[in-house]
Amino acid sequence: MFVRLKKTLEGLLYDNTIEEEHYRKIRQKSSSGSAITVGLVAAVGGFLYGYDTGLINDLLEMTYVEKNISSNGINFNVHERALLTAVLSLGTFVGALVAPILSDRYGRKFSIVLSSAIIFNIGNILQVSASEVNLMCIGRAVSGLSVGILSAIVPLYQAEASPKWVRGSIVYTYQWAITWGLLIASAICQGTRKLTNSGSYRVPIGLQFVWSLCLCIGMFFLPESPRFYVQKNDIQKALDSLTKLRRLPHDDTDLIEELVEIKANYDYELSFGKTTILDCFRSGGARHKQTLRIITGIGVHAFQQCSGINFIFYYGVNFFASSGMKNFYLMSFVTYLVNTVFTIPGLILVDIIGRRKLLIGGGIGMAFCNFIIAIIGVTVKHNEINSIISISFSCGFIACFASSWGGAVWAIASDIYGISIRQKAIAITAATNWLVNFVFAYITPYLIDTGKHTAALGNRIFFIWGGLNTLGVIFVYFMVYETKGLKLEEVDYMYQNCANSRVSTKFKSGKL
Template structure:
C-alpha cells in the first residue's frame, strides 16, 4: 500500500481498514454496477429489434410481397431518441443526487425506466414506441450519472478504478444479453419477437432497485448534508468496522475539511463548474470530463452496437446476428483485463494505449472495406477480426476508464453537477451519432452511402483521443478523491505521475496541511537547484 502504511483519507479507506475487510465495501458498491446492465441491454436491444421482420412490418412499411422496410429518417428517430432522453436524464441526475441522495436517486431512476419499458412493450404504433424510448432514456440517463457517482464515493480507493470499471463491464454484459435474446426471438412470427427482449428489462430494473434499497448511502453525500454521524455509520458498514474506529473518523474528518474549504467559497452553481481560481482548475476539470465522454462516443463504438447487424449484413456476411454476438463476447471478455489494468497500469497510460490501438484498427477497417469486394471471403474475415481487435482495445481502456476518470476528478461541492454534464455529453454525442449514422452509411437517396468508409472518420477521432489524453488526463491511480483534488491544485496532467508519488511519500491528506507544505518546500528547493 503506497504511503508507508499510514491510514489515508478520502474515497476509500486506509491500510488499517483494508486489513480488516477488503471485500465488504467492494461487494456492496460493486452491486450498484448492475445499473450498467440496464444501460447496455437497452442500447443493444434496438440493434437487433429493428432488423426483425415483425417489428419492421409493425413500425415500418409493408410492401405486400412479404418484405418490410424502414426508411432512414424513422430508423434514426427510433435509435437516437433514447439518447435524447438520456441526455436530459443525465442532467437531471445532478439535482436528484443532491436532493434525495445517490442511492435513492438510482431507485427512482429504475421506476422511470420501467415506465418506458412498459410503453415500448405495449406499442403497436411508432408514436407510443418512441415515447417509451424517451422515458427509458430518462431512466438510463439518471442511472449513468448516479451509479458512477455512488461507486466513486463509496469504493475503497485501492480498488476504486476496478469497481467503477465494473459499471462498464455490466454495460457490456447487457449488450451481450441483448444480442443473445435478440438472436433467440428474431424468428418468432408475431409481436413477441420484439416484446420479449424489451419486457425482460423489467427484471433488471426490479433487481437493481430492490438491492439498492438495502445498501448504505454515500458517506460523502451524508457529510454534505451535515449528517456526519450517519456518514460514519455508512462508512463503517462499507468497511466492516465500527463507526467509532479511528480510521473511519479520520476519513470523515478529511471529507469534512475538504468540503468546508469548498463551501467557504460560496454555494456552487452550474456556472461555477466552468470557473474558479487558477489553483483549483475547476474549468479544466469540467472540460476534461465533458470532452472525455464525448470522445468515448466518437471512437465509433456505438456504431458497432447500434448498427453492427446492418453493417455486417451489408458487408456480405451471411449471419450478422451471430457476428453481433461474437463482437459482444469480445466486449465482455476484454473489459475484465481493463478492470485489472486500471489499478495496475493507471488511467492515463491505458487511455493512451487504447486510443493508439483503436486508431490503427479503424483505419485498417476503412482501407479493407474500400479495397476488398463483399464477395471476398478472406477480406470479410479480416474485417471481422479487425473490428473485434478494435472492440478489445476499447473494452479494456476507453470503455471503463472514461467512467472511472469522471467519477474521480471533481471536488465534492460541484461533483453532482459536473459529473451530470459529463454523462450528458456522452449521451448528446450518442444521440448525434445514432441519428446521423444511417444518413452517413446507407446507400439510398439523400444519404452519403459511406459504408465502411465511415471508419476513416472514427480513426481520425481516435487520433484526437491520443492528443487529448496526453495533455489533459492526469494519473490518479490509488489516490483518494480528496488527494485527487490536491493533485489538481498543485500540478498539471503532464507532471501528475511524479506529483502523485510525492503525495504517497509524504502521506498527504486534506485534514493535515503540513504534509502538503512539505511537498511545496521540496518543489521550491528543486526549482532553486535547477536555477543554480
C-alpha cells in the same frame, strides 16, 4: 459464483508492494469486499442501458418487427432507423442534466431506486405496448430519461463509496455491466427473432422489468454515500454509512480519520460560498484548474462516444448483413462477447497502470484497427476477404475499447471534481456523453446507407473513427491528470501542485 468473483477481484486489486505502511494496515482491517458488492449491485444501472441498446440493434432486423411496426410494412427506412436508435440517447441527455436535482437533494440511493423503479418501467410499459414507430420512440425516450439519471449517479455513488485502491475498478464495473447487458440482449433476441408473433420483440423488452427490479432490491440493502450525508451535515449517518462500507467499528481511528478528512474538505470548499452550475466551469476556492477539469471530463466522454464503438453496437447487425454476411446475428453476438471478456483486463489495470496509460494505449490500438478496416475496405474488392479482415479488426477494435476507453472514462470523470460540485460536474460530462451519442447514432444511417440523401460511405466511415481515436489520444496526453491511488479529497491538491498532466503521474498519495 458471486462470492468467488468477489474474492478473485479482491486478490487482483491488492498490491502490497506500492502502498505505504499506513495504508497497508488499513487494508488489513478494511475489506474491499463491501466496496465490490456496492459496485456490482449499483452497476446494474449500466446493465439496463446496455440491454436496451442491444435490443434495438437486433429488433430492427427482426422480420415480424419490420412487417408490423415499420410505416411501409416492409422494412424500416433510414429516418425510422435513425430515430428509433437515437431517441434513447436524447432521453439520456435530459436525464443526466436532471440527476443533480434529485441526487443532491434526496441522495444517491433514493435517486437510483426512483429512476429504475418508476421512470424506467413507465418507458418499458410504453415499449412493450408499442405496435407502431411513434409509441416505441416515446417509450425509448422515457426509458432513456431513467438511464441518463442512472449514468450520472451510479458512477458517482460507486466512487464515493469505494476506498482509493479499488475506486477505479469499482467504477469500471459500470461499463462491464453495460457489456453484459449488450451480450444478454443479443442472446435473448437470438432466441426470439424467428417468432412470427409480437413475442419476438415483447418478450425481450418485457424482461427489462426483471432487471430494474433486481437493481431496486439490491439498492435497498446498500448504505447511502457518506459524502452525501456530509453535504447534509449529518455526521452520525455519515459515520454509520462509512462503518458499513469499510466494515470497521465506529471508534476505529482510521475510519474516523477518513470521515474527518471528508468533512474538512467539504467545509473548506463551502467556506468560499455555495456553488452553482457555473462553478463547474470556473476556478476558485478549492477548485484549482476547474476549467481544465470540466474540459477534461467533457472531452473524454465526447471522444468515447465518437470512437466508433456505437456504430458496431447500434448498427452492427445491419452493417454485417449489408456486407453479405450470412450469420450476421451470430457475428453481432460475437462482438458483444468480445466486449464483455475484454472489459476485465481494463477493470484490473485501471488501478495498476493508471487511467492515462490505459486510455493512451487503448486509443492507439483503436485507431490502428479502424484505419486497417478503412484501408482494406477501399483497396480489397473481394467481398469474402474484405469481410473476414473487417470482422477480425472490428473485434480487435472492440477489445482495445473495452479494456480502456469503455470504463476508464467513467473512472476519470468520477475522480476529478470536488465534493461541492461533484454531482453537477459529473452530470454535465454524462450529458455530453449522451449528446454526442445521440448525434452519431442519428447521423450514422445517413452516412452508411445507400439511397437518396445518404453518403453511402460504407467501410470508409472507419477513416472518421480512426481519425477521432487519434485526436482522443492527443487529448488524453495533454489534458488528463492521473488519479490512480488518490483519495477523492487529494485530487484538488494534485491539480494545485502539478504543473501539467505529464507530471501528475509522479504525484504520490499521502495523509492530508
